[in-house]
Structures are given as C-alpha cells and as structure tokens.
Amino acid sequence: MALSRRVAAILDAAVLVAGLTIAVLPLSDPAHRLPVALVGFGLTAPLYVVALLRLPGRSRLPGRERLRRTVDVLALGVSVVFAGWMLLPAGPVPPAVRVAGVGGAAAVAVLAMAAVAERRRRPGAARCHAGAGFTVGGLALLAVLLAYDAPDRALSAVAPPLLAGALLTAAGARRTSMGERPDRGAAPAGWPRLTAPAGVAALAAGIHLGTSREFTPAAMALGLAVIPLIMVGELLTAADQRRRVERLAASEASLRRLVDANGEAGEPGVSTRDSGGLASSGRAGGEPASSGRDGGEVAPSARVDGEPVPSTREDVILALSRRSGGALLVVDLHGEDGMAPDGSVPAEVVRRLRAGCGTHDLVARLGDTEFAVVTDLGPVLAYALGTRLLAALTEPYPGPGGVVRVGVGLAETTGGDPEVVLRQADLARRRAVQLGRDRIEWYDAYLEEQLVRRLDLERELPGAVARGELDLVYQPVVALADRMPVGTEALLRWRSPVLGTVLPAELLPVAADLDLLGEVGRWVVDRACRQLAVWSEGGRELWMAVNVTPRELAATDFVARTATALAAYDVPPERLVVEVAEPAVGPELSTVVARLAGLRSLGVRTALDDFRAEHASLAQLRRLPIDLLKVGPHLVVPGADGQRPLIDVVANLGDRLGVEMVVEGLESDGQVDGARRAGCRYGQGFALARPATAERVEAWFEEFPSTLR
Numbered sequence: 001m002a003l004s005r006r007v008a009a010i011l012d013a014a015v016l017v018a019g020l021t022i023a024v025l026p027l028s029d030p031a032h033r034l035p036v037a038l039v040g041f042g043l044t045a046p047l048y049v050v051a052l053l054r055l056p057g058r059s060r061l062p063g064r065e066r067l068r069r070t071v072d073v074l075a076l077g078v079s080v081v082f083a084g085w086m087l088l089p090a091g092p093v094p095p096a097v098r099v100a101g102v103g104g105a106a107a108v109a110v111l112a113m114a115a116v117a118e119r120r121r122r123p124g125a126a127r128c129h130a131g132a133g134f135t136v137g138g139l140a141l142l143a144v145l146l147a148y149d150a151p152d153r154a155l156s157a158v159a160p161p162l163l164a165g166a167l168l169t170a171a172g173a174r175r176t177s178m179g180e181r182p183d184r185g186a187a188p189a190g191w192p193r194l195t196a197p198a199g200v201a202a203l204a205a206g207i208h209l210g211t212s213r214e215f216t217p218a219a220m221a222l223g224l225a226v227i228p229l230i231m232v233g234e235l236l237t238a239a240d241q242r243r244r245v246e247r248l249a250a251s252e253a254s255l256r257r258l259v260d261a262n263g264e265a266g267e268p269g270v271s272t273r274d275s276g277g278l279a280s281s282g283r284a285g286g287e288p289a290s291s292g293r294d295g296g297e298v299a300p301s302a303r304v305d306g307e308p309v310p311s312t313r314e315d316v317i318l319a320l321s322r323r324s325g326g327a328l329l330v331v332d333l334h335g336e337d338g339m340a341p342d343g344s345v346p347a348e349v350v351r352r353l354r355a356g357c358g359t360h361d362l363v364a365r366l367g368d369t370e371f372a373v374v375t376d377l378g379p380v381l382a383y384a385l386g387t388r389l390l391a392a393l394t395e396p397y398p399g400p401g402g403v404v405r406v407g408v409g410l411a412e413t414t415g416g417d418p419e420v421v422l423r424q425a426d427l428a429r430r431r432a433v434q435l436g437r438d439r440i441e442w443y444d445a446y447l448e449e450q451l452v453r454r455l456d457l458e459r460e461l462p463g464a465v466a467r468g469e470l471d472l473v474y475q476p477v478v479a480l481a482d483r484m485p486v487g488t489e490a491l492l493r494w495r496s497p498v499l500g501t502v503l504p505a506e507l508l509p510v511a512a513d514l515d516l517l518g519e520v521g522r523w524v525v526d527r528a529c530r531q532l533a534v535w536s537e538g539g540r541e542l543w544m545a546v547n548v549t550p551r552e553l554a555a556t557d558f559v560a561r562t563a564t565a566l567a568a569y570d571v572p573p574e575r576l577v578v579e580v581a582e583p584a585v586g587p588e589l590s591t592v593v594a595r596l597a598g599l600r601s602l603g604v605r606t607a608l609d610d611f612r613a614e615h616a617s618l619a620q621l622r623r624l625p626i627d628l629l630k631v632g633p634h635l636v637v638p639g640a641d642g643q644r645p646l647i648d649v650v651a652n653l654g655d656r657l658g659v660e661m662v663v664e665g666l667e668s669d670g671q672v673d674g675a676r677r678a679g680c681r682y683g684q685g686f687a688l689a690r691p692a693t694a695e696r697v698e699a700w701f702e703e704f705p706s707t708l709r
Helices: 005-027 030-053 063-087 095-118 123-147 152-177 195-211 217-265 313-321 345-356 379-393 418-435 445-460 504-513 517-537 558-568 586-602 615-621 646-657 669-677 694-701
Strands: 327-335 362-365 370-375 404-412 439-442 470-479 484-496 500-502 543-548 576-581 605-611 628-631 660-663
Touching: 005 030, 005 123, 005 152, 030 095, 030 123, 063 095, 063 195, 063 217, 095 123, 123 152, 195 217, 313 362, 313 370, 313 418, 327 345, 327 379, 327 418, 345 362, 345 370, 345 379, 370 379, 370 418, 379 404, 379 439, 404 418, 418 439, 418 445, 445 504, 470 517, 470 543, 470 694, 484 504, 484 517, 484 694, 504 517, 517 543, 517 558, 517 576, 517 694, 543 605, 558 576, 558 586, 576 586, 576 628, 586 605, 628 646, 646 660, 660 669
Parallel strands: 404 439, 484 543, 543 576, 576 605, 605 628, 628 660
Antiparallel strands: 327 370, 327 404, 362 370, 470 484, 484 500
C-alpha cells in the first residue's frame, strides 16, 4: 500500500512551512518574531495531523490497545509538561508559553507514542510520526524561547530537532511511497513506553532541585500526577505478560504431550494420544508402522474403546516438516445458513475422509469444523483427491441440518516452514468459501493478495458511513433524439483513506457478508434524494436512478424507508428510479416483484438493469412491474449473416409492454446511432457523458437550456 500523491504533498507542505518559519525569523522585526513562530506552529501541526491520519495501513485499534495507547500518551504528556514547568524561569508564565508548551507537549506525546507503537508494524509511518514530533516540538521550543527573549545563541537549540524532523519525515515518506504492507502480526514495542515518562520527570525534577532547591505545591501535584499513570501502564504490561506466559505454557504442555506420545509410539512422526484432532486413516490399532512414500514412517493409530484417538494441528506440523513434497488440504464445513453443522456431522466427516484417503495420508482435525489431510501425492493427483473428498463430503448427512457446504484449500508442501504451508492452505480454503459453495482452490501468490485485500476491506468498511467516506458520482442519461439530459444514475464510490477509491463491484459483496447492505443502501437513497432536491431548485426536472440488490429489496421496510427519504427532501416520487440487475432477480423473483409493485404504488419508477435478452429473461420480463429497461450496447450490434440486431426485438417487446428503453455503455457514435435507429429513447455512456461529481455534472447541465422532461 503506497503513499498517495496528495498525502505526500501535505507532508511536504508541513516541512516547508516549518522551514519558512525559521527562514523568516532573521528577516523579521524582533517584536514580530513570536507571532511568526506561533503561526508556523499553528500551521505545521494541522498539516501533519491531516497527513498522518491518511497514511496507508492505518487500522482501527482494539479496545485494549486503545486503552494502553491513551495511558502511554497521558503519562508521557504529563511528564513533558512537568519537565517544562520545572525548567522554565521563575516568575509569571507568558500566555504564549502556556499555549505553545502545553500544545507542544501534547503533540510530542501523541506522536512519540504513535511512532513507538508503529515502528515494527509500519516502519515508514513510524518515521513520519517521529519526524512530525521533532518538528512540532522544535517549533514549540522556539516559541517558548522567543517569549522569554532568549539570546540568538539559545535559539540555535531548535535547529537539531527541526533538521531531524525534516529528515525523518522525508525518510518515512520515501519508504511509504515505495509501498509498505503493514506487518499485522508484529508485536507492539514495549520500550520506552514505561521508562520514558519516569525518566523525563525524574531528570527534570533533579535539575530543578539542583538549581532552586524548592517545589511549589502546583509543581508537586503535577509531578505526582505522573505516578498513577505509570502504575496503570505497569499493570497493563503485567497483564500482557501474564497472557503471553499463559499462551507459552499452553504451547509447552501441548508439545510435552506430543513428545510423550511419540516416545510411546517409538517414532517421532505423528502423535497418537492427543484427543483434539483425528487419527491417521486406514490402519487398525496394533498394526506395525508402515513406510511413507518419502521413505519416512507414519506412526500407528492408538485406540481407546476401539475408536482411533484423533490427531492434532501439531501432528500436521510434524508431518509437513518430514515431507519435501506432496500437498496439504484444509477442509471447512458449515451449514446452509452459515452456522456450524449439527454435532453428529464431524464424526461422519472423519469416516468419509478416512475412506477417501490413502493408507499413508494423515487426517487431522484443526477445529470444530476444520479438518486437514496431509498427502504425498503430487499437485495433479492431490487436486483429484480433493475433488473426491469434496464429492464425498457434500453428500447429505443423517439427522436435521444434514446438508452442509464445503470449502477445500490446497497448498503444496515443499519442505519449507510447515506454518507457512498451513497458512497458505487456509488462505486457499477461505477463498473457496468466499467464492461459493462446494469449491476447491489452490493457493498462489495472487490469491493471497486478493485475500489480504478482502481482509482489509472487511476491516475498514464498518463505520465508513459514519466517517463520511462514501461518495456518489453521477452519470447523465440523455434523450437520443436531441442529446438533451433527462436524468442521472447515482454510482457509489468508497473514498477510503487507507484503501483508496473502492468501486461497487468490490464493495457490495463485502457489505453483504458483513450485513451492511442496508446501512449503505439507506445512505445512497438519502444522498441521491438530497442531490435531486438541490438540482430541482434550479428548475431542472431530472430523474435520479439508484441501484439496489434483491437482498436490499427483501427488507420489509424498504418501501417505507424510500417514502421517508422522498418526503424528507420533498422530492416527487416519479423523479426517483430504483434499478435492480436482471441476473440477480431470478432466485428472488417473487420478492422482487412484490417490492417493485410497492414502489410503483408510491409513484416511484422502476428499472431492470443489465437485461440479457435471453429466453428466460424475456419470459420473466412480463412478470416484473418496471417502467424502464436498461440494455447493453452488445444488443445494438447486428447479428451474424446480417441478421437484425437484438435491440430491434427487445425494443418491439418494450413497446408492447409499455416499457421505455435505455441503452447503457454507449462508447461510440456508431452505437449511439444504432440505438436511436432501433427506437430506443434514452442512452447512457462515455460517448454521451462520463460519470462525475455533482458539481461537474451541474456545470455540464449549464450547457443546456432548462430540461423539462
């Protein structure tokens, strides 16, 4: 994820303002130097804030980390304010010093803690934060020195932090501009979160005690305020250490059980005692160990009450570490409703996996609904094995909820790190689940990029509406007869500061999986109605088309919400057009028909988008209560052997049903002429007008007389 030009320009502007502040000071009248420094401080800090908040890779912090970060910032901020209080000359404190001192201390604390927290996860961003801290701190120190009329020699003390700030900002921006993928697994840095506040406060107190040998009550209260914050930080650190120790102890206990089991079996291959997974397939208890295809051996299965004791994740790791070839299959099962299958299903899954695997293949259970198969087979045969297992696992299971959905991920074992192979197979499994039911997917590097992108989208999309990151662009719809604008289509864009601009084709599937379609759809309808009301004030009677999915239409309150939005902005219902894509209508035809009929009862017009003109499409067209039919430009092209374009057939059917035609995607004058000759009334596409922001579309409207259609 690379730094955008806009963010880089803001960082450059912050460094430039700081440099100009220092450059202008020698040329200014002594009485004007303090205002110049304060203005430079006041401009540089906001520029840095805007740029740092838009650096790529920033993610939402969990609650525990937000608390830890807040305590760290408060501890360092209070200690820096205390140090400034101790080091200031005796006497009244000028107001400018209070503003610059407290503001600079707060900024330095926030930026320093951000740099420390990000130095392992996002090194480039950490350098930008550190550079901002040095620059803002240097300007605050400059304002303090000027407020006390310090000599020119003392003013040179601000040169090192300002120079360091500029260099660190440039280094961080350079690293981030080259593309930097955040290391989300990096552990947060501990030092100097606890030591820095205590050290700063102790050093300042020592210097003050050595010079004046007295503390005012206010200074004592401020110094003591650091102690509770440091104690809270210590408690949070101790809690983190305790959790880490518990995890290590659990891992050690698991490894000890594994070693003990291997010792009893006489073979350092596969554990047979842990009850958390599944055993190797195809052998009865008491059989001797058999040689694997790679020359190694597979331990025999232990049995308890006649049943094999399951293998675990550790067994899979050991098996992978002993293989220089083969493949790993990770199987995921979930019910039709996305929930975990019935409790009796996993036992049957075990039986089917063992029945489908070879004698030397290892079957293991990774979780409640996840299983693994380690095989020595090559890529082609491993894929064939996965296909057989997929067919076996998708057969109905006895009892309620007997139909399950299966996703299988495959990764080659190359003798490398077993954890890497496990991660790769699990990524392929996730991709198989995302793409639909009952699939098998191989891992590759492009797949990982897609999955990482998907995870980034899932992390950033919640709250995008509240943060004001969604936007609409508008593509005009024109009358083909005179090229006059008659309406627009609202197209959704997500302007993410982390991910850039995200289009609906990528946004909507994620919103559907996160159950955010309703929230996004409400925002789109509300914003479209508001914009339509703004354009109506100018006397243009245009329509506005919004796209909805069958899932949004299925909401029982969709019609009521649409009516509420129209009433809120006093928009006539006939000026709103609700579009639904024809390929998505089939499975939800009855629901779509009911909702579209409800919208038409309000006066809202409806449209069928992406009409394919197939036999099934023509058949269901008679059932759908629509006013507009949107077709692609491919229907305008003449058929083979000079046959009439399909647009002629569709246009004749539209006339009979009282449906007006809109040809979208028109990219050439020839397509525009063909659509007009076929009798289509409206057109939309790059050959007529490109999508643009509301302001640019409004400026385009000004080229035409008032549109009354």
